[in-house]
Amino acid sequence: MVRDWAIAAVLALWGAGAQAQALVVSVDLSDQRMEVAEGGVVTHVWPVSTARAGKCTPVGTYTPYLLKRMHYSSLYDNAPMPWSIFFLGNYAIHGTTQVDRLGAPASAGCIRLAPENAEILFGAVQAVGMSETRIVVRE
Template sequence: MRAAPLVVAAFAAGLAGAVMAAAAVKLEARVDLSDQLMTVRLEGETIATWPVSTARPGKVTPTGTFRPQALSPDHRSTLYDGAPMPWSIFFHGNYAIHGTDQVDRLGAPASAGCIRLAPENARILFNLVREVGMDAVRIVIQP
């Protein structure tokens, strides 16, 4: 009989923790696929808007809300002949936000699915993610 109150208390504590975790988003990188733009918000304030390149025709950039899964400052693609992917923020399997040397293609779909940024912007975002912690970051990709 005494277990029931403990289960209820544990559930309530877990629910409160989940609500607190959801409220703890400090950094949001929002990508608009139709406009090929990323808006970066730190603690609710817009701090940057940058052009991006996402999936070219025949490829897909996933949509939805994601958390960073891994950071790699000097990554090279294992799928595309070692192509440089500096300042990679992996968010969905092999999909990442990363710098590109094809800055002339930013603002238009050009990637195999990743979200490309100018290298200096990718570095800024990478350092922000590292500073606030991956659990406090949301990546939102909308059509």
Template sequence: MKILSVTLLIMSLLSFASSEGTAGQVVADVDLSEQAMRVYLDGEEIHLWQVSTGREGKATPRGIWHAQWLSRDHKSSLYNNAPMPYSIFFTGNYAIHGTNEISKLGTPASSGCIRLHPDNAAKLFALTRMVGLRNMTVIVQD
């Protein structure tokens, strides 16, 4: 059922994109139970990456958002200036970003953000810049 709903969402985004003449659509679909992110460009899966999401007591919000703002070399104002390279903020203080705790990828380990390998975070950041904020969708689900 989850695959069907994601497929329908991607199809609706693509039809909107073609009617608006945009540069493309990027969807970052985060599966909390798998600790994985699938990245779609114009409906085609182009990446499958391990992530770390919120650990016990620090939930990652579930839902669907558009990217709100980007910060290439962000430092956390909430967690002792922790590095958050290639941040893509999608709701409030929550972002997809690179991490230096690569060994924890694939397990819940963050304070609610979605952590990626820095190389993968750089790729997603570049894709988001290419298509624009309103054409980058973040889906977080169980």
């Protein structure tokens, strides 16, 4: 009886731990593509634009620290950055008006998405919480 309870408790805790990684946003710099996985299931695949030649999109694993529905860049002529998800300093995932450039490096370092996709991602991060979201940027 105690053994059955212990097994049930371990399974319950393991299940809770598996859900702690609710949202994973993977960005592949070489493919200029983003995959969004919710609960371990890929739900979206979108083209992105990351850093153009001479600029850098930082590689690594991050947790978002700030969400802003509309941000204006203090570094780049007040450029609009709708649906911004900041993950490292001034680096963010955000919508862009330059949708024709998605799928190729074009940014100063941020990760650009079509505005409608940025809004979907922003809502997903809000729904699960920033602490339950991981942003993985790889070469």
